[in-house]
Amino acid sequence: MLESIKVTERLHWPEKEMSKKYILNSADKALSPSQVYLDKISSSVLKDLFGSGSSSYNLLLQSEEEERKISKQSSYKRPKTTVKCGTPLGKKKHSDMAFKKVHAHEDGSRPTQTNLIYTGTNANFSKPARNIAVVGSTMSLNPRTVPQLRKTCIPKSPRAKLPSLHKGTTTRDTDNAKKLCILTAIKPFNVEKEKVRFFKSDFNYNPQFEYSNPVSPLVLARHNNASDRFLTQAVHIMDLALQRYGSYEKFEQVTGGSLLTKSRIWHNVKKYMEKEGCMGEIVVQVTDDLLSRASMTVVNSRPTLTINISTAREQWLEGMLRHEIGTHYFRGINNCHQPWSSNMGRKKLNLKPPNPTEEGLASIHSVLFRKDPTLWRAALLYYTVYQASQMSFTQLFHNLGRFVQNPNTRWDYCVRAKRGQTDTAQPGCFSKDQVYLDGILKILRYRDKINFPLLMALGKVSFEDVDRLKAVAQLEKVRIPHFMQDQVRYAEQLTKIMVVNQLSDEELRTII
Secondary structure, eight states: OSSSSOSSSSEEEOOOOOSEEEEEOOOOOOOTTTOOOOOSOOOOHHHHOOOOOOOOOOOOOOOOHHHHHHSOTTTSSOOOOOOOSEEEEEEOHHHHOOOOOOOOOOTOOOOOOOOOOEESSSOSSSSSOOOOOOEOOOOOOOOOGOOOOOOOOOOOOOOOOOOOOOSSSHHHHHHHHHHHHHHTTSSOOOHHHHHHHHHHTOOOOOOOOOOSSSSOOOHHHTTOOOOOHHHHHHHHHHHHHHHHHHHHHHHHHHHHHHHOOHHHHHHHHHHHHHHHOOOSSSEEEEEESSSSSSEEETTTTTTEEEGGGGHHHHHHHHHIIIIIIIIIHHHHHHHSSSSTHHHHHHHTTTTTOSTTHHHHHHHHHHHHHHHOOHHHHHHHHHHHHHHHHSSSSHHHHHHGTTOOEEEEEEEHHHHHHHOOOOTSSSSSOOOOGGGGHHHHHHHTTTTTOOHHHHHHHTTOGGGHHHHHTTTTTOOOOOOGGGGGSHHHHHHHHHHHHHHHHOOOOHHHHHHH
């Protein structure tokens, strides 16, 4: 599989404005050593990435060096293809170089927005281009027709190799696909229609959800086991916030700040990527069709961050980036280097599941460095799932009125907890959302014993496996996010989270 590739196709920007597209340029700065390149991409694939037909926002950050090379090439002469090699191509099958089908987001949504491209130089465009045409040869996405790429290895290249998120066995990719398939399958396709009926009924109608590819009752039953283990803590956390702010809406306004415009989101995402040294590695999409606030998935073999613009608030956005990029993405990259990067390796070493550690750590990083790191969202998700297992949709909706006034917000939480069900008049839940508070409290319980940089470096592992894995771990190429560099400050923030949420070590030792 290609680990680093470079664009060499010629791009033609028409004079005539034809459709609404915007081209933005980043500041003239040296980009990250881990800058990613695309090489020999066909017009069909570029259209999928930048796409005149697709309307997803994409951030493709390109180096100054490559921008200059492209600008020097004649518009009538087809450029030569070169590849800075990562893993040897000779050992890879053609199927490894083919782009994969688009995976759905966590909630099965397909974001639809306009494309944005960041480049490393300030190209001289007289006005925003309105369309993109790709000049160059086309190739089918069928693996058998992918042309052989010529390799040009540069032994002393200053650019670091970008580890591929697909480096590993087919088994691991298959398992991830199954996970995505389940999360996609349990998203109803008639949500908006049922929402209208629900609101017209004065919130007394139980939605009847429909699914394109319904999940079997056996599979749903495995995800219908809600726990009340941390229910007391969840309710106490939310009650504290209500005592301080009066309502969730006030809490959101004061601690989250104003909703960000798309341009501010791009600016903040770029700024964060520069701090983490991952410019160009991640495609970023913005949508309003997402049940969660953000999700990190793989689209066309590229790590893709999707941000829900309706929840992107000024003081919460960086926490979300620490959650998705600083935790999920970096742990995924680090996992690729380890002997347990495959299911076979995990079974051989008898590893525990990565959750609840994975989501617990990411959720801690979401509130890290906030003035008020109240664990509201994790607590409400935990509470909502448990109540959904005992109540109908309408009962759950009215029950959540104790904590959330806005009916649209309550609807979203109810749909998350009831997804997968057809007749929501019946008690039942999708229990995944309890993993956040579960993981947070377990990590806080053992925070003085956990080696957090090592936990990050080892990849997708439970904190319980860290000590026994460090002897066999590969730590030469691991990446640690900037906010974990100062461990004294990091520990202070964990203590602050304990204090603000009125969690004591004695209480955690009792329940865990």
